[in-house]
Amino acid sequence: GAVVSQHPSRVICKSGTSVKIECRSLDFQATTMFWYRQFPKQSLMLMATSNEGSKATYEQGVEKDKFLINHASLTLSTLTVTSAHPEDSSFYICSAPAPGWYDTEAFFGQGTRLTVV
Amino acid sequence: AQTVTQSQPEMSVQEAETVTLSCTYDTSENNYYLFWYKQPPSRQMILVIRQEAYKQQNATENRFSVNFQKAAKSFSLKISDSQLGDTAMYFCAFMKWGNTGNQFYFGTGTSLTVIP
Numbered sequence: 001g002a003v004v005s006q007h008p009s010r011v012i013c014k015s016g017t018s019v020k021i022e023c024r025s026l027d028f029q030a031t032t033m034f035w036y037r038q039f040p041k042q043s044l045m046l047m048a049t050s051n052e053g054s055k056a057t058y059e060q061g062v063e064k065d066k067f068l069i070n071h072a073s074l075t076l077s078t079l080t081v082t083s084a085h086p087e088d089s090s091f092y093i094c095s096a097p098a099p100g101w102y103d104t105e106a107f108f109g110q111g112t113r114l115t116v117v
Numbered sequence: 118a119q120t121v122t123q124s125q126p127e128m129s130v131q132e133a134e135t136v137t138l139s140c141t142y143d144t145s146e147n148n149y150y151l152f153w154y155k156q157p158p159s160r161q162m163i164l165v166i167r168q169e170a171y172k173q174q175n176a177t178e179n180r181f182s183v184n185f186q187k188a189a190k191s192f193s194l195k196i197s198d199s200q201l202g203d204t205a206m207y208f209c210a211f212m213k214w215g216n217t218g219n220q221f222y223f224g225t226g227t228s229l230t231v232i233p
Contacts, residue, residue, distance in 0.1 A: 034221070043208060043225045044162075091160060097219045104150045104169075104212060106221055108162035 003027060004096050006109025013084055013116055021079045021112045023094030029074035030096035035067075038091040038111075047092075050077040084116040119144045121211050123224035130199045131232050137184075138194040138227045140209030150212040150219075151185065151192045156226075157205040165207070168192065199231045 003026040013019045023033055031052045036044040048069050049057040056069035066088075068080040081088050092112045098105040120143045130136035142151070153165040168176045168185050175183050180200075184193045196203055209224040 041206075041226070041228070043223045046221075049220075093160075093162065095162070095221075104167065104219060105164060106212075106219065111160045113160075 004030075004094065004107045004109045006094050006112055008112060009110055010113045011115070013114070015085055015116055016083055018080055018082045019084055019114060021081075021092055021094075021114075023077045023079070023096070023109050025075045025096045025107070028096075028099045030077075030099070031074060033071060033077040033094055033096045034106075035069065035077075035079050036093045036095070038093060040091075044093060047079075050079075052077075081114065084114070086116045089114055089116045119146070119211050119213065119222040121209050121222050121224035123209055123227050125227045126225070127228045127230070129230040129232055130196075132199055132201060134199055135195060135197045136199055136229065138196075138207055138209075138229065140192045140194070140224055142190050142192065142209070142211050142222075142224075144190070144211060144213070146213050148213070151183075152210040152212060152221075153181070153183070153194045154208045154210055154223075155203075155205045156208065157202075162208075166194065196229075201231050201233060203229060204231045205229060 005024045007022045033050040035047045037047050038044050047062045050069045050071040052071045058064050071077040094109040095106045122141045149170045151168045155163045155165050166178045166181050175185050180197045182195045206226045206228050208226045211222045212219050
């Protein structure tokens with residue numbers, strides 16, 4: 001099956017620095033990727049939709065300037081947490097819909113645990 | 118707007134027994150899909166089972182089956198012969214097609230523990 005690879009799996013950074021998380025579709029092209037945030041023992045909350053070649057679409061309440069998304073190619077989307085603060089500590093997951101208009105499956109990355117100290 | 122509700126935050130089941138996880142959803146869409154995803158301690162999301170809304174027959178995948186009641190907007194997951202490896206968070210999800218592809222909406226999850 002299709003694979004989505006997310007890197008890094010864990011990162012610890014100092015408050016005020018920026019962190020980049022990569023999401024790659026390994027054996028298929030993804031014009032769209034989704035970024036989720038998951039708090040402990042809670043559900044996945046959609047943060048934004050990453051669109052190849054155009055601006056990302058952010059969900060209400062998500063700061064565009066803090067969570068920069070770049071979808072530079074058909075296989076790579078990046079999420080940069082800028083000027084990170086401890087409250088940004090969370091688990092971030094990306095996903096890509098399966099190729100094909102009527103294909104319904106979504107493939108998820110392994111997730112990134114971000115800890116801001 | 119689509120909402121997905123899982124009313125059981127935590128459940129437990131004895132190994133080899135059967136357990137049912139509940140899920141209800143609300144939508145005005147007529148064409149959609151429903152999913153159950155499993156998230157084990159590794160945090161990797163794994164597809165368990167999927168149901169097309171236009172199909173009346175309930176989906177089954179080995180030990181996993183669903184009870185899909187479209188009129189009631191209910192979509193429960195039954196796990197038979199529970200195994201220790203079934204211990205995980207289970208998320209019910211609703212999917213519809215959006216302008217940029219399929220869009221998922223997740224429930225709050227049910228933490229399932231299989232007791233040896």
